[in-house]
Amino acid sequence: MIDSKIKYKEYLKADKAALSIHGSGVSLYIRELVAPNYIWKFQKRLRKLEYYKNCKKGFINKAYYFWLKSRHRKLALKLSFSIPENVFGPGLSIAHYGTIVVNSKARIGKNCRIHVCVNIGASGGIPKAPILGDNVYIGPGAKIFGDITLGSNIAIAANSTVNKSILEDNILIAGSPAKKIKEIDVSNIIPNLKNKSF
Known part of the structure; x- marks a missing residue:
């Protein structure tokens, strides 16, 4: 912050x-x-x-x-864009114009790359919203919601629905509901990470 x-x-x-x-x-x-x-x-x-x-x-x-x-x-x-203050850490990269909705209670770490038609919000009347780690790639159309926590150095594939915590780092998650697909090096898809160690 x-x-x-x-x-x-x-x-x-x-x-x-x-x-x-x-x-x-x-x-x-x-x-x-x-x-x-x-x-x-x-x-x-x-x-x-x-x-x-x-x-x-x-x-x-x-x-x-x-x-x-x-x-x-x-x-x-x-x-x-519906992005409130004090949600994203430094190094935010909004990839394109288009609908992005983020709950004010969500917390996303540094170096997040986010695409169009993403929704990060609360669920089922519970006011808590997702907490995402550092170096997270969020593909187009991803929906991330509920009182969940995601690890660092992860990629969320396009049109995935993430409604449960996944604490493992350095992975690709995809599907509806989302699950681990494979281990990855997220610096290959977040350009500004290429010359950084994290």
Whole structure:
């Protein structure tokens, strides 16, 4: 969770790397003016909201937070993202525009790559939502719900339904209901992990 300005900058840097956005300063600013990357814009606003929600106090900062939230909500509606603050760790990579719905009680670790038509939510009137580890790839159409926990360095195949805890790391899970298919190296499908040890 972002709890300082240093953490805020670290999250932005990790998200930028996860989205493979290169350059900085004036060149990046001009590129964003000419051909905006709306996913990067969304993620920057999300991180700024988290920073103001968690770190800034006082009436003026709270008023600014609500103004930011209003602007962020408009962009979220345009992109069909329903992603609340303080859910994803650093290194979030939203792969494409399209419907993504995430419960505010879900917790997802660092370096998550998430695709369209994903739903991460509660189930059966129980307010608890999934907790996912680090370095998780979530394929298009995956549904993850309930009071469950998933391990780290895993891939969830497209259109899978995950409704029970799977604590094993370094695996591919798939199916409806999902189960372990095989062991994998998730760095082959999450590009920004190639040069990292985790």
